[in-house]
Amino acid sequence: MLPVYDLHSHSLCSDGSLSPQDLVSRAKEQGVTHLALTDHDTISGLKAAKEQALKENITLVNGIEFSTLWQGRNIHIVGLNLDVDNATLIAACEQQSQSRIERAKEISSKLAEKGLEGCYEGALQYCASGIIGRPHIAKYLVETGKVANMAQAFKRYLGAGKIGDVKQCWPDIQTAIGWIHAAGGVAVLAHPTKYTMTRTKLRVLLGEFKEAGGDAMEVICGHLKPGQGDDMQRLATYFNLLSSCGSDFHAPGQPWQDLGKFSQLPESAVPVWESWAN
């Protein structure tokens, strides 16, 4: 049987809906053989995921998805194959989680100016982990009837360029790559097709990411339009980056792909896992 790698997924330790254990079980059911749990700015789910993976006989790759700021944009960098006991990584997660709390309070006061009161306290109800993010605020806005659904919450208040799109708290890409490398991991530029930037801008980003020590990019991330995978592979080859693939799964029945459900890497790809396979 061919291995099936899904190297981007979330649990309720950040903004996913499943426990790390249930996520691993679902991955196994979906035929995934190698799963990376890459929660936003935290490694807190990895221990439980690893224990479950041992029971289910699937390989768990220690991962994270760091939030960064690049040219005024929120760029995500996935770290894979991390040493979770590394002190630099642990301190980085602590710093990011504090930033998330301050940011959520700032978003909350901005939304209050628009007549949407109590967003921080409200969002905490939906955030079991303490890794608070915009989806928790969106959930509060949905539950209190301020918006019809999550998509509308992002479209009106929280998405790129809207009043609740606060991102000045995030480190630059070099810093996040440094954290990942300190923990022995591989730094992967997440979902390059999702940034709504021009191709010229994307090339600048990839060039700077590589320059800053970045190792890989997600060539296949969830559902892509025809030809996009090959197009991303051309960029990976040009910038001499390894290729990764993942669903970015957050919750069953959501717009994201299900675990393991995406096309294979193009044949010319050098898979990121070759960097840690012996």
Ligand code: AMP
């Ligand atoms: P944050 O980590 O607080 O910056 O929030 C970013 C997260 O919001 C992403 O990882 C997605 O999980 C979620 N998200 C972004 N856009 C949307 C959207 N249009 N609808 C629902 N969730 C979204």
Ligand code: MN
């Ligand atoms: Mn998310």
Ligand code: MN
């Ligand atoms: Mn992301």
Ligand code: MN
């Ligand atoms: Mn993600």
